[in-house]
Amino acid sequence: MDSCVIPLRHGGLSLVQTTDFFYPLVEDPYMMGRIACANVLSDLYAMGISECDNMLMLLSVSQKMNEKEREQVMPLMMKGFRDAAEEGGTSVTGGQTVINPWIIIGGVASVVCQPSDFIMPDSAVPGDVLVLTKPLGTQVAVNAHQWMDIPEKWNKIKLVITKEEVEHAYQEAMLNMATLNRTAAALMHKFNAHAATDITGFGIIGHARNLAQQQRNDVAFVIHNLPIIAKMAAVSKACGNLFGLLQGTSSETSGGLLICLPREQAARFCAEMKSSRVGFSGALGQDGGAGDGQQAWIIGIVEKGNRCGRIIDKPRIIEVPYRGSVIGTQESSSNNNNASPHEVQLT
Numbered sequence: 001m002d003s004c005v006i007p008l009r010h011g012g013l014s015l016v017q018t019t020d021f022f023y024p025l026v027e028d029p030y031m032m033g034r035i036a037c038a039n040v041l042s043d044l045y046a047m048g049i050s051e052c053d054n055m056l057m058l059l060s061v062s063q064k065m066n067e068k069e070r071e072q073v074m075p076l077m078m079k080g081f082r083d084a085a086e087e088g089g090t091s092v093t094g095g096q097t098v099i100n101p102w103i104i105i106g107g108v109a110s111v112v113c114q115p116s117d118f119i120m121p122d123s124a125v126p127g128d129v130l131v132l133t134k135p136l137g138t139q140v141a142v143n144a145h146q147w148m149d150i151p152e153k154w155n156k157i158k159l160v161i162t163k164e165e166v167e168h169a170y171q172e173a174m175l176n177m178a179t180l181n182r183t184a185a186a187l188m189h190k191f192n193a194h195a196a197t198d199i200t201g202f203g204i205i206g207h208a209r210n211l212a213q214q215q216r217n218d219v220a221f222v223i224h225n226l227p228i229i230a231k232m233a234a235v236s237k238a239c240g241n242l243f244g245l246l247q248g249t250s251s252e253t254s255g256g257l258l259i260c261l262p263r264e265q266a267a268r269f270c271a272e273m274k275s276s277r278v279g280f281s282g283a284l285g286q287d288g289g290a291g292d293g294q295q296a297w298i299i300g301i302v303e304k305g306n307r308c309g310r311i312i313d314k315p316r317i318i319e320v321p322y323r324g325s326v327i328g329t330q331e332s333s334s335n336n337n338n339a340s341p342h343e344v345q346l347t
């Protein structure tokens with residue numbers, strides 16, 4: 001799934017390790033570094049591991065960059081990566097740097113721990129609920145931001161969103177991607193999580209299906225609600241569902257954790273996520289960032305089935321407002337109720 005677990009020869013300990021890397025997807029080198037680090041650490045967090053012993057950084061410098069560009073861009077990416085690692089309670093002690101045609105950044109995260117420190121992603125039972133800890137829509141937000149400078153692309157979406165709203169969504173996506181899932185990892189133990197994974201390149205439905213296939217019990221994951229960065233559902237529809245956002249196939253980068261929790265524990269998990277005061281905030285000049293708590297949503301249920309996952313025909317779209325907005329969470333659905341994020345009804 002997310003990390004390898006290697007039993008060691010000494011004292012019943014295990015080495016849990018993961019690696020990941022990818023190409024830049026935002027314009028800010030510092031934020032790109034933070035996002036890359038958060039993305040690597042998420043694989044540990046998906047197993048309920050909130051501590052990391054060591055990180056290595058993997059860096060590829062583009063041979064197409066001149067010396068001045070390298071001196072400006074690469075130190076910022078490295079600083080962002082290191083700052084996020086420090087926020088995660090760990091440090092970068094080495095790595096590897098190469099030159100090739102593309103900029104690439106990533107890393108390796110390692111921790112030695114006892115079996116009680118991690119939660120294997122295989123114990124979901126019928127009656128559990130599915131909780132998601134970050135909104136969807138990062139791919140759509142990043143692409144919409146690029147399209148503002150491409151007239152033929154912008155013309156497809158300009159009737160449903162303004163350039164100011166695109167900028168807000170892009171900033172929100174960056175902030176979400178740079179936020180660590182560390183709080184959720186710690187709370188997984190407190191609220192008896194049965195399984196989890198992080199949402200990245202395969203989209204919400206791809207990762208839900210992967211997680212369902214790992215379960216020991218005969219279960220199926222059914223998603224009823226899709227929390228999405230404000231306006232991104234409309235943008236996706238205007239593009240003819242190019243990204244598959246509403247179908248759950250839109251790629252995410254450094255997304256939230258999808259967690260199977262006992263039904264009686266889920267609301268309290270979401271409430272504690274919201275009341276927590278840890279995590280990345282402020283780098284984008286916004287008030288009330290992730291450091292003032294992160295939202296989490298009950299998005300579906302675990303029922304008896306054949307280890308599959310699906311989204312219902314007409315899922316409720318939860319429009320997640322930009323941080324700092326005075327508008328509360330809006331929901332568009334057939335019954336248009338106003339449930340709080342951790343109390344949304346499953347229909």
